[in-house]
Amino acid sequence: MARTQQWQERERWPEAWPDERDPEDPFPSEPRPIVNPYAIIALVAALLALFPIAIVFGFIAFSHPRGRVMACVALLLGAAEVAAVAAFFVLAGNVLPDTMSRANQATASTTAQVTTVATTSAPTPVAPPPTAPPATTTQPAAHKGGTCTETQAGLIGAAADGGTLLCLANAAADSGYQWSGPYNVGTGVFEAGTKCDPSVAKTGRTSDGRALVCETQGRSAAWVLWTE
Incomplete structure (x- = not known):
């Protein structure tokens, strides 16, 4: 009879379970994060070619325990986009002077041709035909039959x-x-x-x-x- 009463009391008031949290858990007072929002933002920005945002949020994402692989991918994509933009400006700087010089040469050639055509096609002014000077000799006096x-x-x-x-x-x-x-x-x-x-x-x-x-x-x- 005493054993049955003791078993019922144990079933009514069970002993507390031991704390299963990791003692090294950096978030002891709040639930463990499932995803890293900064890594997601960095990856989306990298896919949209917004490399400044991708690089900034990629570095911030390393402060969280999850999503570091995603942050690394975002950083690599952002660095590749920076290199592509730099290469584009370098190549454009080399091509632009050549294009401008060729355009200037073409303009100068066209101007010279127009000047030559205008010079050669200008009509030569034709001098008016010389007019005969009036007779200045005084007519002698005469009478018919003389x-x-x-x-x-x-x-x-x-x-x-x-x-x-x-x-x-x-x-x-x-x-x-x-x-x-x-x-x-x-x-x-x-x-x-x-x-x-x-x-x-x-x-x-x-x-x-x-x-x-x-x-x-x-x-x-x-x-x-x-x-x-």
């Missing part, structure tokens, strides 16, 4: 009424010259023997005041002294 000398043949004279008379060979006589007219003589000044165009001017005058007529000679026309 005699004139052979040296005055073709000479232009002025009648009293303002008409234009010419010293021409006398058709009624075998020899001799007389003032005939009036005639209309062009004011253009030309030289005897030079080419003329009858469609432009049929008559003209020399610089010493003698009348010219444009006569056709074969396929060409020339100025001839008007003496008949």
Whole structure:
């Protein structure tokens, strides 16, 4: 009877279990962490190419007992990304001067070509054709039917009424010259023997005041002294 009562008391009040925690556990007063959040953040940042965050949180993750392998992977990825960025800037610094120099050379060549084309294609100014100076010889006074000398043949004279008379060979006589007219003589000044165009001017005058007529000679026309 005494044994049965003693067994019931033991079942009612069992002895306390011994503390199963590790005496070297760094977290004696709180539950043991399952994951390392800093290692996770470092790894995600490394996968997103955010290497500054990956490196900082990777070093912080080593202060926790778990996730050190993950932190090492994040640090390695971050270091690789830093090396890749540094290599990119080094290569870009070497390629950029070559590209700029080639661009400058191409620009200079294009400018030189444009300048050459502009220089060669510039039209040469054409000097206007020389205008014939007006006759400055004073026309001698003459009257129709009056005699004139052979040296005055073709000479232009002025009648009293303002008409234009010419010293021409006398058709009624075998020899001799007389003032005939009036005639209309062009004011253009030309030289005897030079080419003329009858469609432009049929008559003209020399610089010493003698009348010219444009006569056709074969396929060409020339100025001839008007003496008949």
